[in-house]
Amino acid sequence: MDIKDLTIKKVQEGLKGKEFSAKELTDEYLKRIREKDGDIGAYLSVFEERALKAAGDIDERNAAGESLPPLAGVPVALKDNLLIEGAVATSASKILEHYVASYDSTAVRKIEEAGAVVLGKTNMDEFAMGASTENSGFHPTKNPHDPERVPGGSSGGSAAAVAGGMALGAFGSDTGGSIRQPAAFCGIVGFKPTYGAVSRSGLMAMSSSLDQIGPFARTVADAELLFDAIRGHDDLDSTSLDLPELEPLKKEDLRGLRIGLPKEYFGDGVSAAVAKGVEEAVEKLKRLGVDFKDISLPHAKYGISTYYIVMPAEVSSNLARFDGVRYPGLPEVEKNAETLRDLYFKTRGEGFGAEVRRRILLGTFVLSAGYYDAYYAKAQKVRRLIGQDFDNAWGGVDIIMTPVTPTPAFKFGEKTDDPLSMYLADIFTVSANLSGVPALSMPVKPYPLGGKELPVGFQLMGPRLSDKKLLHIGKFYEEE
Amino acid sequence: MLEKNDLEKLAELSRMEVEPAEEEKLLKDLGGILDHFEELKAVPTDGVKPMTGGTETRNIYREDEEGNGLTGEEAKKGFPEEEKDYLKVPPVFE
Numbered sequence: 001m002d003i004k005d006l007t008i009k010k011v012q013e014g015l016k017g018k019e020f021s022a023k024e025l026t027d028e029y030l031k032r033i034r035e036k037d038g039d040i041g042a043y044l045s046v047f048e049e050r051a052l053k054a055a056g057d058i059d060e061r062n063a064a065g066e067s068l069p070p071l072a073g074v075p076v077a078l079k080d081n082l083l084i085e086g087a088v089a090t091s092a093s094k095i096l097e098h099y100v101a102s103y104d105s106t107a108v109r110k111i112e113e114a115g116a117v118v119l120g121k122t123n124m125d126e127f128a129m130g131a132s133t134e135n136s137g138f139h140p141t142k143n144p145h146d147p148e149r150v151p152g153g154s155s156g157g158s159a160a161a162v163a164g165g166m167a168l169g170a171f172g173s174d175t176g177g178s179i180r181q182p183a184a185f186c187g188i189v190g191f192k193p194t195y196g197a198v199s200r201s202g203l204m205a206m207s208s209s210l211d212q213i214g215p216f217a218r219t220v221a222d223a224e225l226l227f228d229a230i231r232g233h234d235d236l237d238s239t240s241l242d243l244p245e246l247e248p249l250k251k252e253d254l255r256g257l258r259i260g261l262p263k264e265y266f267g268d269g270v271s272a273a274v275a276k277g278v279e280e281a282v283e284k285l286k287r288l289g290v291d292f293k294d295i296s297l298p299h300a301k302y303g304i305s306t307y308y309i310v311m312p313a314e315v316s317s318n319l320a321r322f323d324g325v326r327y328p329g330l331p332e333v334e335k336n337a338e339t340l341r342d343l344y345f346k347t348r349g350e351g352f353g354a355e356v357r358r359r360i361l362l363g364t365f366v367l368s369a370g371y372y373d374a375y376y377a378k379a380q381k382v383r384r385l386i387g388q389d390f391d392n393a394w395g396g397v398d399i400i401m402t403p404v405t406p407t408p409a410f411k412f413g414e415k416t417d418d419p420l421s422m423y424l425a426d427i428f429t430v431s432a433n434l435s436g437v438p439a440l441s442m443p444v445k446p447y448p449l450g451g452k453e454l455p456v457g458f459q460l461m462g463p464r465l466s467d468k469k470l471l472h473i474g475k476f477y478e479e480e
Numbered sequence: 481m482l483e484k485n486d487l488e489k490l491a492e493l494s495r496m497e498v499e500p501a502e503e504e505k506l507l508k509d510l511g512g513i514l515d516h517f518e519e520l521k522a523v524p525t526d527g528v529k530p531m532t533g534g535t536e537t538r539n540i541y542r543e544d545e546e547g548n549g550l551t552g553e554e555a556k557k558g559f560p561e562e563e564k565d566y567l568k569v570p571p572v573f574e
Binding site for chain 2: 196210340343350364383
């Protein structure tokens with residue numbers, strides 16, 4: 001079975017026309033995982049039996065003439081920080097190596113209700129902290145376009161699974177760029193919805209005011225279908241909300257659409273390859289009738305400092321729960337700990353990797369007495385200003401377009417010695433999380449399976465709740 | 481500038497062991513990051529309201545009714561150890 005140009009629409013048609021069964025499709029992806037993932041390392045666990053059973057159910061319903069749900073038979077991968085009842089969920093951390101989730105995340109429940117077949121859980125930077133997946137507590141993941149380079153992060157496993165043809169779609173979480181940056185590095189589509197558009201119930205919390213779940217796919221059309229399956233209000237997450245209904249955008253609507261290019265995103269730090277790619281995308285959108293306008297987001301340059309204060313502060317409190325008591329800890333430590341204090345200190349000291357510990361210490365520092373106002377309170381104010389920059393921009397433009405990353409995928413080890421250089425890889429993505437706006441990362445052109453060219457992507461951001469509009473613009477771009 | 485005793489205090493507050501061998505590298509890394517944060521001092525923020533969360537939604541209520549939560553049995557599955565219907569934890573008082 002050839003999956004090279006497969007899309008969700010083709011899966012829907014293929015199942016309906018009985019060209020193939022869901023089981024055949026799942027078998028094909030499981031075979032590809034067996035053959036390829038030893039080299040790539042996208043998955044942490046593969047659920048062969050569970051996947052084949054889910055596919056078999058779809059085939060039975062299809063044979064009985066039932067109308068199938070929108071993602072019927074679509075093989076997907078999930079980042080390992082999303083809970084599935086009864087399945088190991090590690091967040092790629094040694095501290096959770098033996099943790100089995102006791103309930104389903106809302107997103108996973110909805111994905112399965114929509115008929116998708118979950119193939120397995122994917123590798124990531126530990127607790128979603130990193131931009132290369134090098135911080136996984138288990139193994140690295142390679143970029144399918146060049147095995148010497150990282151797939152990006154933190155959702156690097158999900159991106160590599162899709163770009164390597166080992167899942168048709170995938171889900172990840174994006175706190176400061178963790179969906180959009182790996183999507184750009186791997187030449188696929190990644191979407192960070194408006195804050196609240198997708199329920200966070202059952203997503204392991206990293207930074208609760210920034211985290212959002214979103215999809216990865218080969219096309220924007222597929223990403224939209226995956227997003228539609230998981231979005232909407234959920235009683236288990238009081239920040240979740242329903243998007244307003246939107247008339248589908250028509251191609252004519254692109255004529256006269258105003259897209260802003262913020263000058264702060266096109267400075268010296270942008271590599272020639274990325275600058276050229278984004279320019280190519282601008283030219284293509286111009287051919288579709290879009291008007292471009294130079295704008296300024298004056299506080300964007302403070303995004304990294306603001307983000308790396310707010311996020312670690314939330315990390316330090318969210319990760320306090322991993323204390324060796326409330327979740328299965330480290331067996332060796334448990335055996336030897338003499339006091340409760342000993343158990344806490346050793347579990348957390350040995351169970352967390354270097355980057356997670358760095359962020360816990362940093363977060364504890366910015367929240368501590370005497371430093372709170374200078375760091376945390378200050379960052380919360382600058383966060384407001386970064387959000388206001390966007391609000392001001394929407395007066396003059398409908399959408400904002402930027403690079404996703406300063407460079408294409410970098411090599412293993414290039415940034416691991418200097419954490420600040422790794423943090424700066426997030427420079428173009430953090431503002432969307434800080435202000436809560438939706439942001440779409442898509443490839444400048446199609447990068448085929450097995451291709452060797454290093455991908456470049458671009459980013460479209462819109463006002464809060466404009467998620468569907470962004471996706472529709474993206475669809476017209478990829479159809480052109 | 482962060483000093484060794486600051487780091488020890490942070491480790492204490494975080495309930496997390498820091499090995500003496502890694503202190504030097506941690507101080508260097510954290511110092512570099514804190515230096516980068518200095519740029520925020522130049523941003524005028526007088527009168528700016530702090531943004532304290534990801535949403536401006538306020539006062540989210542629901543009916544005070546029993547929902548489809550986890551049963552006691554299900555909830556216990558989320559905890560490593562139990563004994564006679566209690567969650568089992570290590571001794572807290574010495």
